[in-house]
Amino acid sequence: MLKLLLLVLCCGNANSWLAPNRSNEFEVTEEGYSRWLKQMGDYKHSSLFQEAKNKLKPCKTIKVDKTGSGKFRTLQKAINSLPVINNCRVVIFVSAGIYREKVDIPAYMAYITLEGAGADKTIIEWDDTADRADANGHPLGTYGSATFSVNSPYFIAKGITFRNMAPLPPSGALGKQAVALRISADMAAFYRCKFIGAQDTLYDHIGRHYFKKCYIAGSVDFIFGNGLSLYEDCHLHAITNSFGALTAQKRESLLQETGFSFVNCKVTGSGALYLGRAWGTFSTVVFAYTYMDKIITPTGWTVFYGQYKCSGPGANYGKRVSWSRELTQQEAKPFISVDFINGHEWLVNL
Template sequence: MKPKLLLLILLANIVANFSSPFNSSITLTVVSDEAYTKWVKQMGGGCSFKHSDLFDRAKNKFKPCKTIKVDKNPRLGDFVSVQKAINSLPLVNFCRVVISISAGTYREKVEIPATMSYVCLEGADAEKTIIQWDDTADRIGQNGQPLGTYASATFAVNSPYFIAKNITFKNNAPSPPSGALGKQAVALRISADTAAFISCRIIGAQDTLYDDRGRHYFKDCYIQGSVDFIFGNGLSLYERCHLHAKTNSYGALTAQKRESSLEETGFSFVHCRVTGSGALYLGRAWGSFSRVVFAYTYMDKIITPRGWYNWGDKTREMTVFYGQFKCSGPGSDFGGRVSWSRQLTQQEAEPFISLDFIDGHEWLC
């Protein structure tokens, strides 16, 4: 048996022993620091992100076949509502459609179905073109049941090859008091592969951006929230984004939900900026194999010295992959970080800091 495979089996047995309520005795296996380091590298950056079985080879389309105008003045556009413009498209769409949205605040809840590929939304300016709603997870839906976090989204994308530029997606439900239940209020949910958001603003409080699944690219975006305000199980690259916390107590920037070492998912933040109020964890381990990397990122003093939280489960400390690489600012000091996070080397950081992380050269160019 290969040494790495044997090591993984031994470590899996340790985790299983700690996790099971039926084990009255626990046998600990001593693993050397060198072996553990090799294992962590394999969990984090040792595998290839290219052409995974989980993702098809992407073939994007950029030349538009149709352009639709949305304007609050019916004389100046084809539609006065973003959702009505989307509903006008074929349910199964095969060509790039550009929906141009004039300045204004569009108070509506919008969803793009899974079959409606190649939709592009272009606002006049992110400060001026705003799509907003105020649902929360505990709000009662049409079926008489609470909406839940998934359905609380102001703007939900279920189709591949989506692009948004110069738009604000906002959930303006009030910020909940500490410890309140059912107040998740998603501004944007992306539940499809190969989506890009350029110069957008994504604003909310608890659970602002549901980065659910698929490969995603966020560039020059402003993202604001309080608790777990970027969460989900996407494979996503955030480049030159401004991440702003707005809380009077403890908050968390990320809650990444990778549940297995076989999942090629994770969040990478490159050349970003983290600011705000309160005390902020860089991430909480929502998934047992949660994976988040910050590289070349400025961190304000709001970052807690420990940096990361294990979600109240110490076994996750053995399987998560949390790393920093060449970050700056008063909140970037690695000295007080939890022992199970990593200060990455150039080689360890390399898989996370370019478009290759999300196969971006296939579908962004």
């Protein structure tokens, strides 16, 4: 029988849902927390995102094959061949093979679909880290370390692996963030894709995103950013030998409508894993109907935590942090469907 796991991560401030106690420390208030939760569940009334105008009927197809049987041998050359402003759906078929290249899709090239031969067959890889120098001798930074960068809206990827080959860094190492994919645009969808890396694997930067039946592996903050994203039927796998963190969500204001929701997922791997760290003041993460292996640390979160009918050995909430909460199914409802990302507007018939 399916069980519901619901986790909300946030930090807040004294004027929203925290109040000072007798020791002049802050603690959660029931009234403040209920008020915050209602605000968080009101995404469907969002006015901060543009109206969806997706285009799904292809106007052009391109084949990429590293052996030379396609029009292009590299993915970046195929992308560079598109018009300066692309206004129709272009499908790029990427044949099986390992494509060792750093790929960037500029903001003006919307409506691109990448279709691989399967995530185990079509692999795009590079090995940059944040401390590596760019052409001008400056550090790339986390943003620039990505193997694959998407800056244009309405992007779709199917059956492809995005991999950063940088080795697993020692605990506490500086400048070793190594992003496999950075999505910095609105209304992007990923189906049966894999994201492989160590520290900072998937940069879910900004915009509304949908991940379906994807595999995401990493060590520290391996899903991070300030996107409004739904992860459905995904496998999240930790590779750390010490302590790691699965998410680092960066919502910094009540005016932002962002957060990560994981539905029908599973969490496995090695080491001791926190479910998340608060990167922003109002960091928000939800897990529902999710299996958790024994690698989850008993405290679960570094800040706020709520749980309802968990499953798996890592879901035992007996030793969770003292400020953990159980949420009702009604409270969880806004977070566990495509309405969370306004998906009924732009995910139709994908």
